[in-house]
Every structure is written in structure tokens, then in C-alpha cells.
Amino acid sequence: MKIGFLGFGEVATTFSSGLKENGLDVYTCLNGRSSRTVENAVNSGVKLCNTHRELAEKSDILFSSVVPSMAVEVAKTVGNHSNGIYVDINNISPSTVKTALSKIKNGRTVDAAIIGSVKRNGLKVKIIASGTSAEEILNLNQHGMNITSVGQEAGDASTIKLLRSAYTKGVSALLYESLYHAYKLGINEEVLECISETETGDFIESANSRIVSASFHAKRRAEEMDEIVEFLSEHQNPIMAQATSKFFKNLSETIQKPSKRPENYTEVYKLLNGE
Structure with missing residues (x-):
């Protein structure tokens, strides 16, 4: 084959x-x-x-x-x-x-x-x-x-994926912003641990992956969010999806995509700070 x-x-x-x-x-x-x-x-x-x-x-x-x-x-x-x-x-x-x-x-x-x-x-x-x-x-x-x-x-699979994606990308954007603020204050590990107490057992690993992926694929995520906003607009005013779309567009313009995928979220925030 x-x-x-x-x-x-x-x-x-x-x-x-x-x-x-x-x-x-x-x-x-x-x-x-x-x-x-x-x-x-x-x-x-x-x-x-x-x-x-x-x-x-x-x-x-x-x-x-x-x-x-x-x-x-x-x-x-x-x-x-x-x-x-x-x-x-x-x-x-x-x-x-x-x-x-x-x-x-x-x-x-x-x-x-x-x-x-x-x-x-x-x-x-x-x-x-x-x-x-x-x-x-x-x-x-x-x-x-x-x-x-x-x-x-055709369309059944992409509909399921798109609705799931609206949720996961929104969570990733909120996590990125929250933890970045904690990073600037020097309490990122403490905040991450605290959030993990209310989430699933592999939350810290998942959070790290979400933030790295969000930065490394910001431009693609922005394009994907445009598709989501268009789809959701058929039935509602997708306020949260629009905000997530704006977040990824802004991120793609403010962070330089590294030649190599970052290993963890702190490397991402260093890039965002120009460190």
C-alpha cells in the first residue's frame, strides 16, 4: 500500500x-x-x-x-x-x-x-x-x-473536531495568559501546582504541552480559530471564540517562532520577553 x-x-x-x-x-x-x-x-x-x-x-x-x-x-x-x-x-x-x-x-x-x-x-x-x-x-x-x-x-468528523477545538484552544489561551502573569511575578510553579489540584492528574504535563504548542503553532492556531468563528457564527455570536482568535493572532505577531520546538513553557515565556 x-x-x-x-x-x-x-x-x-x-x-x-x-x-x-x-x-x-x-x-x-x-x-x-x-x-x-x-x-x-x-x-x-x-x-x-x-x-x-x-x-x-x-x-x-x-x-x-x-x-x-x-x-x-x-x-x-x-x-x-x-x-x-x-x-x-x-x-x-x-x-x-x-x-x-x-x-x-x-x-x-x-x-x-x-x-x-x-x-x-x-x-x-x-x-x-x-x-x-x-x-x-x-x-x-x-x-x-x-x-x-x-x-x-462528509463534515461529521470535522464538526465534532471543531466544537472540541473551540473549547481546547480557548482553555489554552486562558492558561497561557494566566501562567504568563504568574511567571512575571515569579510564582508560576506555585500557581501551576495550585491549578493542578482542581484538574486531572496529568494537568501539569498537559499545561506545559498546551503552552508550548500554542506558541510554536500560533499562526496555524489563528487560522484554525477563524474557521471556528465562521462556523459558530451560524448559530450565535461566538464571543469567546472571537477572543481566542484575537489572542492567537496577537501571539503570532509578538513571538518569534523558534527554529526548534521549545522544551517547556518557561522557554516560551523567555522568548516572549526577548530573553
């Missing part, structure tokens, strides 16, 4: 390594990608295609893992050439998913959503899937993945 990835960020890098270890051939195309992305792909040992068309034609299952703003454009680029199953695993709204999948002419499509941390769980991170070919990709579970079908309609 040949697995392809459109885009080669953290998700594609992690999944590629795991799938290769489980005996599958993995492909990508690096046209127009940054030197850092090229280095990651080469180091991971994936096979390279010269064009996105070649990648689409060769892949039995083709994952789209790009920034939200590129999801539709990428689908349009390969739409006439996808011979296998096209899986949109981007963090985008149900309407955007449907638009993207409508570009795939063979109709073999899946709306997929990652539920949880790829960094912590790797290939075993939970993925929910819906759409006409959702059941067909469950055989990837035999190669180390953790995919559950949640329906036949």
Missing part, C-alpha cells in the same frame, strides 16, 4: 515515520517547501515525487495535511489526478471540508480529524473519520493507526 502526504509538517512527519515502521511505502512532494521541511522529509526517509500530480496518481491513500488556508487549493490541484482515497485531515470547518472534497473527481473521499496530541501519541493518536470512504481507511489500524468511523457524511 502506498501512502501519500500533501504537506509535510508535524503531522505528516510523525505519521510517515510510524507508517514506514509498520511496513508501508510513504511518499510526498516537496515542491515549494521550505528548506526545513525538505530536511525533515529527507531525514525521515520518505520517497519523493517530482510533482503533486505524480503523488496523487501514485497514492492508494492520500492525506492532505496543510495549513487551513490551503486546504481547498491543494484539493483543487490534485482533484483530477487522485486515483485512490483522498483524506482531508486539516483542522477546518465542515463547509470548507465539503468544498475541498468536492474537488476530488473520483468521489473517494474522507473527512478526518485528529483528536489529541500528535506529539504525545504519535501514530496512535485518535482519528475520527466520516464520508463515503471512511470505512475503507480503517485497514490502516492494522499498520499502527487509531481510526474510528463516525458516519457516512
Whole structure:
């Protein structure tokens, strides 16, 4: 089985390594990608295609893992050439998913959503899937993945993910601000410990991961929040989601993304302070 990835960020890098270890051939195309992305792909040992068309034609299952703003454009680029199953695993709204999948002419499509941390769980991170070919990709579970079908309609999986994401990103933004203030006062460890007493047992580890991820992926989080605000606006005035969106946009403009992912939240706050 040949697995392809459109885009080669953290998700594609992690999944590629795991799938290769489980005996599958993995492909990508690096046209127009940054030197850092090229280095990651080469180091991971994936096979390279010269064009996105070649990648689409060769892949039995083709994952789209790009920034939200590129999801539709990428689908349009390969739409006439996808011979296998096209899986949109981007963090985008149900309407955007449907638009993207409508570009795939063979109709073999899946709306997929990652539920949880790829960094912590790797290939075993939970993925929910819906759409006409959702059941067909469950055989990837035999190669180390953790995919559950949640329906036949495109948009079902992304709706569940988006509503969950509205909550988790809002919590991350509030945690980031609260703990940063504590950091400036020199009582961050005490505040973190105090909050953990009212939360789950792994809260401190989770809090550290949330803050690091928020800073390292601030620009992407801002784009994802724009999708969430648009979706929630269909039924309400999403005041909290709008505030979270504004937070991530501000963060992406005020903190310089480091070349290497920070190890812990104090490194993030040092970057924010210009230390």
C-alpha cells in the first residue's frame, strides 16, 4: 500500500515515520517547501515525487495535511489526478471540508480529524473519520493507526473536531495568559501546582504541552480559530471564540517562532520577553 502526504509538517512527519515502521511505502512532494521541511522529509526517509500530480496518481491513500488556508487549493490541484482515497485531515470547518472534497473527481473521499496530541501519541493518536470512504481507511489500524468511523457524511468528523477545538484552544489561551502573569511575578510553579489540584492528574504535563504548542503553532492556531468563528457564527455570536482568535493572532505577531520546538513553557515565556 502506498501512502501519500500533501504537506509535510508535524503531522505528516510523525505519521510517515510510524507508517514506514509498520511496513508501508510513504511518499510526498516537496515542491515549494521550505528548506526545513525538505530536511525533515529527507531525514525521515520518505520517497519523493517530482510533482503533486505524480503523488496523487501514485497514492492508494492520500492525506492532505496543510495549513487551513490551503486546504481547498491543494484539493483543487490534485482533484483530477487522485486515483485512490483522498483524506482531508486539516483542522477546518465542515463547509470548507465539503468544498475541498468536492474537488476530488473520483468521489473517494474522507473527512478526518485528529483528536489529541500528535506529539504525545504519535501514530496512535485518535482519528475520527466520516464520508463515503471512511470505512475503507480503517485497514490502516492494522499498520499502527487509531481510526474510528463516525458516519457516512462528509463534515461529521470535522464538526465534532471543531466544537472540541473551540473549547481546547480557548482553555489554552486562558492558561497561557494566566501562567504568563504568574511567571512575571515569579510564582508560576506555585500557581501551576495550585491549578493542578482542581484538574486531572496529568494537568501539569498537559499545561506545559498546551503552552508550548500554542506558541510554536500560533499562526496555524489563528487560522484554525477563524474557521471556528465562521462556523459558530451560524448559530450565535461566538464571543469567546472571537477572543481566542484575537489572542492567537496577537501571539503570532509578538513571538518569534523558534527554529526548534521549545522544551517547556518557561522557554516560551523567555522568548516572549526577548530573553
